[in-house]
Amino acid sequence: MDPTLIGNFIRCPTAKGVWDSIAITFFDGSDTSQVYDLEKYYMELQGLWREIDFRRPNPMECSIDI
Numbered sequence: 861m862d863p864t865l866i867g868n869f870i871r872c873p874t875a876k877g878v879w880d881s882i883a884i885t886f887f888d889g890s891d892t893s894q895v896y897d898l899e900k901y902y903m904e905l906q907g908l909w910r911e912i913d914f915r916r917p918n919p920m921e922c923s924i925d926i
Contacts, residue, residue, distance in 0.1 A: 868881070868885070869881050869882060875902075875905065875906060875909060878902075878905060879898075879902050882898055882901065882902070883898060886898060
């Protein structure tokens with residue numbers, strides 16, 4: 861996803877929320893190639909979320925660890 865667009869979708873609580881927001885924002889029903897692009901972006905986002913999940917849990921146990 862273009863870095864300038866991430867801010868529009870970063871606060872969606874779930875992957876489905878991001879997907880739905882992107883679909884509503886960019887798909888007008890007339891260009892099916894847009895669906896392909898959205899699916900591509902969605903797959904990239906899923907990969908990023910998996911990477912973030914892999915790096916968890918956070919080893920910090922208290923405020924002193926910060």
